[in-house]
Amino acid sequence: MCLLFIAACVEFLKRQAASLDLPVEVIYPVNQQNPVVVLKWQGSQPDLPSIILNSHTDVVPVFEEKWTHSPFSADLDAEGRIFARGSQDMKCVGTQYLGAVRALKATGYQPKRTIYLTYVPDEEVGGHLGMREMVKSDYFKKLNVGFSFDEGISSEDDTYALYYAERTLWRKYTLENGITDCSNLQFILLLYIPPQISVLSSVELLVTDLCCCPIRLARS
Ligand SMILES: [Zn+2]
Numbered sequence: 001m002c003l004l005f006i007a008a009c010v011e012f013l014k015r016q017a018a019s020l021d022l023p024v025e026v027i028y029p030v031n032q033q034n035p036v037v038v039l040k041w042q043g044s045q046p047d048l049p050s051i052i053l054n055s056h057t058d059v060v061p062v063f064e065e066k067w068t069h070s071p072f073s074a075d076l077d078a079e080g081r082i083f084a085r086g087s088q089d090m091k092c093v094g095t096q097y098l099g100a101v102r103a104l105k106a107t108g109y110q111p112k113r114t115i116y117l118t119y120v121p122d123e124e125v126g127g128h129l130g131m132r133e134m135v136k137s138d139y140f141k142k143l144n145v146g147f148s149f150d151e152g153i154s155s156e157d158d159t160y161a162l163y164y165a166e167r168t169l170w171r172k173y174t175l176e177n178g179i180t181d182c183s184n185l186q187f188i189l190l191l192y193i194p195p196q197i198s199v200l201s202s203v204e205l206l207v208t209d210l211c212c213c214p215i216r217l218a219r220s
Contacts, residue, residue, distance in 0.1 A: 006033060006121075009057050013037040013119055016098050020105065022117075029133035034121040036134055041101060043114040049146025050114040054131070055094030056123030056151070059086035090151045094119060116143055123151075 010026055017024035017039045027036040037057075043050070062071045062085050069075040069083035076082055084091070097117050104111075122130040134140050152163055 003033065006035065009119075010035055010037055013039070020098065020101055022101070027134060027137075027139060029131075029137060030129040034129040036121065036130055037119040039117040041111060041115040041117070043111045045112050046114050048113045049144050050116055051111075052116045052118055052143070052145050052148035053097045054118045054120065054148055054150045055090050055097065056120050056127075056130070057094075058121050058124050059089070060124050088154045092154050093151060113146070116145075 014024055014026075014037075020039070020041075022039045022041055024040070025038045027038060028034065029036060064071060067083070069077075071083070071085040074082055074084040074087070094117075101115075101117070118131075120127065120130040120134070122128060126132065
């Protein structure tokens with residue numbers, strides 16, 4: 001990728017960090033062409049295992065002749081649609097992280113655990129120059145990561161789908177009033193998703209558990 005684009009991407013994320021009053025670091029696990037940008041939201045109990053909200057900055061190739069808009073222009077049409085390579089995979093998620101932090105900070109909320117927002121390169125072709133090497137580093141070990149969220153599938157309505165692994169197949173169950181046969185999953189959700197996140201207050205979460213038991217969880 002053009003170094004100019006990479007630098008612009010890093011600078012954009014640095015500006016976001018500054019506007020959120022979050023410290024930011026740029027790590028180069030392999031080379032200067034593949035930076036990992038890490039924003040840190042310090043928790044009130046920073047000795048607890050942290051949470052990573054991960055997304056990637058690279059995109060799959062473009063065949064420009066098949067596009068109705070220039071793929072890197074981020075054109076916005078009259079219907080509010082954004083035309084940009086990577087807008088769905090996965091800038092929509094990476095920017096939601098930033099939006100969620102901004103909204104929560106505005107309420108005065110501080111997480112118990114430290115949260116890291118990581119923006120990694122090279123994901124579309126295996127992460128060999130990004131996350132794969134970063135997880136081997138002392139830097140990563142010091143992050144003391146207990147849990148991470150990553151890419152899923154975008155939604156056209158107010159449901160938010162969560163999967164484990166690479167969008168693994170799931171079955172669906174209904175939970176009401178916290179009654180569940182997936183107690184581990186419920187524990188994980190309650191532990192890691194603060195009830196203060198208002199965007200979750202009126203939506204259903206489609207979730208899958210870490211073992212085998214995907215469920216549909218209604219929150220009110
Ligand atoms: Zn992706």
